[in-house]
Amino acid sequence: MTRSSLSIVAGYALGNLITEGKTKKVYEILQSPDEVLIISKDRITAGDGTKAHVLEGKAAISTQTTSKVFEILNSVGIKTSFIKVVNETAFIARKCEMVPIEWVTRRLATGSFLRRYPGVPEGYKFNPPLQETFFKDDANHDPQWAQEQIISAGFNLNGVTIAKDEVDIMRRCTLLVFEVLEKAWASQDCCLVDMKIEFGIDSKGEILVSDVIDSDSWRLWPSGDKKLMKDKQVYRNLSNVTLSDLDTVKRNFKWVAEQLESLTPPTTGLVVILMGSPSDEEHCRKIEKECHKLNVPSQLRVTSAHKGTEDTLNILAEYEGSNKKVVLIAVAGRSNGLGPVLSGNSVYPVINCPPVKTDNVSQDIWSSVNTPTGLGCTTVIHPSAAAIAAAQILALSDHLIWSRLRTLAFNNYVSLKRADKIIRTTPMQ
Known part of the structure; x- marks a missing residue:
């Protein structure tokens, strides 16, 4: 292609050729100075370019491959320069x-x-x-x-x-x-x-x-x-x-x-957050928000194992017949019967997350921790911990959820690194 034929690509006015490699060209975008257009070539090389051939159609295949890989990385929260595809041989990226x-x-x-x-x-x-x-x-x-x-x-x-x-x-x-x-x-x-x-x-x-x-x-x-x-x-x-x-x-x-195209299947898992009383909604919404951050589907339900045991078991039966991978989070304070009843009547994982009150912390926690023998429900206190624990269970069979959790750990690492750099390089006032 000549320089003039590349002046407009997919509606983008191109500036200077920033760099040209063995298999691609990178151009400035005049209307977006912080972005570049990357155009692939129908060329394959090896041995630092000593071996090279024209491979018709490679540019389109490479662009399709790159765009999908970066879409996967972006979807799990990894920061990349990729922005979007503009045609079958070119995509836009952040200028770096x-x-x-x-x-x-x-x-x-x-x-x-x-x-x-x-x-x-x-x-x-x-x-x-x-x-x-x-x-x-x-x-x-x-x-x-x-x-x-x-x-x-x-x-x-x-x-x-x-x-x-x-x-x-x-x-x-x-x-x-x-x-x-x-x-x-x-x-x-x-x-x-x-x-x-x-x-x-x-x-x-x-x-x-x-x-x-x-x-x-x-x-x-x-x-x-x-x-x-x-x-x-x-x-x-x-x-x-x-x-x-x-x-x-x-x-x-x-x-x-x-x-x-097959590496991003739809999530089949579900976190069901069951509250023993409508007064626990605020606590449950926090769990729901943390699930949303990890792109984990969640659903809220209200049921009391003490006051409506039959209804609780009917709700449980709904999910057991759904053929979905389900994790249950039980939100009940004071005398927590919800988590143990769910755990005792299902093989689904159950996580207790009691909405503790400052005037009754030890009793609220104890009622969730001291469950009868033969039950496998676990207990956490913070809403984020409940959401992460549920996501970790679903991640055993969902590589995208696994990846988001891995990215969460990486972001925590980066935050600590940056905080450490700031504090050690900031002069004493």
Whole structure:
């Protein structure tokens, strides 16, 4: 394409070409200075660009793949630069200054790792996943860098100096991204062997997962079988590339893009919050709000195990016949019969979350804790704890809820990191 033909794309007026890589171009957007347009190319490369071929249709497949991956990451709360797709070969992202580091995560030993560490058998499983970093430098074949080298380089991007805190955050986020996508692919019986990502710093100083994540970015082995690989390694392994070979690579990439559409199934779980009295609604609404933050469906009901035992059991029967994965949260103070009755008449998990009053704390808690033998209901006090506990149960069979919980833990980590940086760098008044 010529420069003039790219001046308007999907209604966006393009400015300067910011950068051009082996498989994409990045343009300024005149009406949105904080955004860029990323256009994929019908090109596949390997060996730092020494091996390259035109692969017609790859641009559209790569854009489809990248957009779906970033949509998954965004949906579970991970901060990325991706904004939206504008056509089949281009998408809009937040404008970032890129950290010149590739962040690699490995679950299984294969590829270059085996060449660097002879004696390790292929398929050796890393628990936790192994993390490595490589400086982006094609002329020197992207040399592996230690954390100390990244810190010592003193990269300053959009006013942010990449120091130990920033490296720690990116390393932790890299692991999060890998584990989220690993869980997603596992739901389709496909092993995410390893992958690489990159980070950018936007104009607000935010660290964002950036660039692209497509079939150039990872190794995928359906059913954990290397012979079934669907990634770019198929192309890397070719000594002589024929049109038939390129067609096989394209079919593999298309398979990946199509499979991604199945990685975000609708949530089938439900948290049912049962209150023993309408006066407990405020407490229950807090639990409901915390469930909503995690995108966990919830429903409120009013029933008293003491005053309307039959009705309580009828409500329970409704959910047992729903074929849904249900977690029950019982909200009852004073003499809590609701949680034990639910637990004693169902195999659904039951969590007590009594609405304790300041004048009766110990008695309210004790009535939920000291239940008869043979019952499995547990007790928490804070609404957020009840919602998280319920979500953790549902996460055993729902990788998206699992991912949101993992992201919640990461965000807590980042908040502490930032608070620590502020307090240690703020001079005494």
